[in-house]
Each structure stands twice: as C-alpha cells, then as structure tokens.
Amino acid sequence: MTPVSDDTTLDAYLAAWAANDPTREAVARTIGALTEAGVAIAEIVGRGALEGAMAAQTDATNAGGDAQKALDVRTHDITVDILKDSPVARIGSEEAEDEVVFDDGRPLVVAIDPLDGSSNIETNVSIGTLFGILPNVGDASFTQPGTNQLAAGFIVYGPATALVLTVGEGAHAFMLDRASGRFIRTHADIKIPPQTKEYAINASNQRHWDDAIQAYVADCLAGAEGPREKNFNMRWVGSLVADVFRILVRGGVYLYPGDARQGYGSGRLRLVYECNPIAFVCEQAGGAATDGQRRILEIEPASLHVRSPLLCGSIEEIERVGRYYADPPRRSPLFAKRGLFLA
Incomplete structure (x- = not known):
C-alpha cells in the first residue's frame, strides 16, 4: 500500500x-x-x-x-x-x-x-x-x-x-x-494483499519444525520449478512488530510455529499480549491469524503468560498452511519433491 x-x-x-x-x-x-x-x-x-x-x-x-x-x-x-x-x-x-x-x-x-x-x-x-x-x-x-x-x-x-x-x-x-x-x-484502512510471494520465518530452526511447516517452506523454496510454480523471498527481522509492519504494507506471511525444542512446543510468543493484538490488526486488514489450525482470536487463554504458535498475514497463504496441517504430508524417500495435492 x-x-x-x-x-x-x-x-x-x-x-x-x-x-x-x-x-x-x-x-x-x-x-x-x-x-x-x-x-x-x-x-x-x-x-x-x-x-x-x-x-x-x-x-x-x-x-x-x-x-x-x-x-x-x-x-x-x-x-x-x-x-x-x-x-x-x-x-x-x-x-x-x-x-x-x-x-x-x-x-x-x-x-x-x-x-x-x-x-x-x-x-x-x-x-x-x-x-x-x-x-x-x-x-x-x-x-x-x-x-x-x-x-x-x-x-x-x-x-x-x-x-x-x-x-x-x-x-x-x-x-x-x-x-x-x-x-x-x-x-488508512490497510489491506494486506491476499496472495504473496514472501514469507518470514527463522530458518535456523528448520530441523525442529513439524512436518506441516517443513513441507510448506520446502514447497516455497522449490520456487518456480516446484509445486507452487513461483519464486518466493524470505525475510526475518527478529522483531515481531517490524516483520508484521512489513506484511501490512506489502503483503506476506509471518510464521512462528511451535517446534520440537524444549520449551518451544507451543511456540515462544505470548497469546494474550503478542498474538492477540497482532491477530486483531491482521484480521481488520483483511488478513488472517491462526496457530496453524485454530483462529488465534478464538483461543481462550489458560493464563496471562500462556504461549501460542502464530501464523499470520496474507489470507490465502495462511489458509494454505492450514491445509498442510489438516492433511499432513506423507513423504517418501523415493521422491525428492512433494506432489501437487495441496496446491
């Protein structure tokens, strides 16, 4: 915008x-x-x-x-x-x-x-x-x-x-x-583009991600030759507010999933004072915010400091990630690429 x-x-x-x-x-x-x-x-x-x-x-x-x-x-x-x-x-x-x-x-x-x-x-x-x-x-x-x-x-x-x-x-x-x-x-009245070619994630944690995030990022990295048939850029500032501001201005998705590291099973962001404000802003800008499977704003916090994964930004891309969670990828050592099942 x-x-x-x-x-x-x-x-x-x-x-x-x-x-x-x-x-x-x-x-x-x-x-x-x-x-x-x-x-x-x-x-x-x-x-x-x-x-x-x-x-x-x-x-x-x-x-x-x-x-x-x-x-x-x-x-x-x-x-x-x-x-x-x-x-x-x-x-x-x-x-x-x-x-x-x-x-x-x-x-x-x-x-x-x-x-x-x-x-x-x-x-x-x-x-x-x-x-x-x-x-x-x-x-x-x-x-x-x-x-x-x-x-x-x-x-x-x-x-x-x-x-x-x-x-x-x-x-x-x-x-x-x-x-x-x-x-x-x-x-005024910011609108996040529904489609994007840009995502933000801390790629250094790739080995700890669950299968859904592994598959989603792999398909993005495969570029125009892969199942997404387009090239993606990756951005990561390391400040939630900076990454989300960029997405509000030019589109994209922010991904902070839970992962297999000790203490990171529910991500590291706090639901009440980090995820909820971002989710409210993103939805009001025409985007979406989930934990991969649930709408962030509908989750009832167990306590003030409870953590949650956060995936937010361009609505079509967040919905796509949800499909990876709903239908977990089945990988085979016989194939180097995923199919087009979730395209």
Missing part, C-alpha cells in the same frame, strides 16, 4: 470514533496514554548507545523465563507510570509475573509487551511495543479470548516511529511527527 498522509491526527481520529460514547472515550484515553508512553520510549531508543547500556542483562527474568534487559524493565516502568492515571484497572505485562492492579472500579485492562524484539536493542534494528485493550471483568480479565479486545495495536521504534491501530473499524497506521509530537495517519 502506498502511504498517503491525509493529515488526520490520531487525536482527531479517536475523537470522531468515540463520539461521546463512554466506553469508547475510555478506550481513546487509554490509547492516548499508550502513545504518550510510546513517545517517551521512542526518545530513549532514538538515542541508542548515548542512552547507556540499554541492552545490559539484569539479574532478573520476565514472566516467561527470558532474561530481562535494562530497557525491558525501563519500558515496563514507563508504561505503568503513565497508565496509572488512565481508565485502566489492571495491566498484564510480559515483564511482570503478576498483574499490576490499580483500581478495579475502572472499565478497562491493558495487555502489553512493553518492548518487543529486545534482542535487537544494541543492533539499531526496529523494536516496538504491543498492546491489547479489553473490558475489565476482574480476575478473569486476561483469560478472555481475543475476540473481546476493544482495541489493539503496536508501536514500531525504527527510522520512523509508527503506530498501527485498530478499534474494530479497519487497521490504520500513524507516524509520529517529531516536530509537533503528534501521530498523523499515513496508511
């Missing part, structure tokens, strides 16, 4: 959408708070090594057992501090084992990954923040399915600071105008 700024600010977009509805106004205020945190984080990230050792390991691990870096902790603290005066009752963050509870009289909760792609902090590669906004239903707030999200999106801290947002009325991208401090819409 070719970006064309229509000069609509985020504030104006949200004001028109909220239209004096109390719930929508609360959501709009929360999005405003999240973008305020995003601007603060973008300033820190933009200074790079001038800001100090942002990628330094701390002595702590996050809720998923991953080692925390200094910027992981700092972005969590910034977000919590700014959201404490918003309509948010609770925060479920990747960087905290337990929920942060403010006031259960408030209407909303926020599920957030304050810093996606933190392994890229010191390499000057895009990183970001993911968030989903849900109704407050008390202790069960973060075990609601993703279909209950009222809004979701992500911020990319790259050459430009970009906000991708959905409030259930399409997916839109806003860029931070550093001169004014405002987010201005540059991509």
